[in-house]
Amino acid sequence: MASLDLDRVLKISDDCEGFPTDLFCVPKHYEGCVSNVLITHGTIQDRIEKLARDIFYDFYNQGKEPLHAICVLKGGYKFFSDLLDKVNGLNSNHNDGSVPISVDFIRLKSYENTESSGEVNIIGLDNLDCLQGKNVLIVEDIIDTGKTMNKLLNTINKYNPKSVKVACLLRKRTPLSSGYIPDYVGFEIPDKFVVGYALDYNEYFRDLLHICVISKQGIDKFKV
Numbered sequence: 506m507a508s509l510d511l512d513r514v515l516k517i518s519d520d521c522e523g524f525p526t527d528l529f530c531v532p533k534h535y536e537g538c539v540s541n542v543l544i545t546h547g548t549i550q551d552r553i554e555k556l557a558r559d560i561f562y563d564f565y566n567q568g569k570e571p572l573h574a575i576c577v578l579k580g581g582y583k584f585f586s587d588l589l590d591k592v593n594g595l596n597s598n599h600n601d602g603s604v605p606i607s608v609d610f611i612r613l614k615s616y617e618n619t620e621s622s623g624e625v626n627i628i629g630l631d632n633l634d635c636l637q638g639k640n641v642l643i644v645e646d647i648i649d650t651g652k653t654m655n656k657l658l659n660t661i662n663k664y665n666p667k668s669v670k671v672a673c674l675l676r677k678r679t680p681l682s683s684g685y686i687p688d689y690v691g692f693e694i695p696d697k698f699v700v701g702y703a704l705d706y707n708e709y710f711r712d713l714l715h716i717c718v719i720s721k722q723g724i725d726k727f728k729v
């Protein structure tokens with residue numbers, strides 16, 4: 506499996522204005538709360554179809570070894586579900602072999618004392634020893650600075666998995682990036698706060714179909 510060539514990632518440019526929200530179905534409770542639709546639900550699905558194909562054939566061509574997919578909740582749940590549905594579709598349509606898939610779900614909690622050790626507390630997986638010897642695929646919604654993922658990988662690698670790959674739907678272009686590059690990226694996006702398709706702002710907007718840029722009104726309305 507070659508490492509990801511960032512030049513070949515689907516980039517949404519900084520000056521992209523997206524689409525007007527009134528041309529798409531946005532729930533009434535979010536009216537005015539997003540400034541544009543950056544990635545439509547349909548485009549998300551089309552891109553995930555290709556990511557699923559890339560992932561499937563990487564593992565298929567590498568001996569069809571079982572894959573242990575880990576969903577990082579909550580933001581990754583839609584991406585995880587749609588991605589695995591599509592990988593499973595490819596599995597069902599191949600007569601000469603398939604890639605067995607098992608799943609786990611985790612949440613991450615960073616504590617002050619883990620900041621210094623560079624680790625993250627993983628909630629939901631009682632026994633991380635179960636990762637030993639497995640081909641792990643971490644499925645995450647968005648990489649911003651990359652600090653969370655660096656810490657997660659640091660922790661997971663301690664349990665001796667056979668391999669670890671990361672699939673993220675979005676990678677933000679930010680000057681604060683740690684330089685971390687995932688193995689599979691859906692879209693590279695501008696340095697803006699996006700919501701929808703399970704990405705939240707204070708737990709709101711997960712129920713929005715499209716990925717949108719939050720507006721000032723949205724930030725103020727759902728401030729805690």
Ligand code: IMP
Pocket residue numbers: 580645646647648649650651652653654697698699700704705706
């Ligand atoms: P990082 O450690 O800076 O890469 O941050 C990663 C986490 O921050 C993600 O898993 C999200 O939970 C959250 N995050 C960063 N940017 C956004 C955004 O634009 N929308 C929603 N959540 C975000």
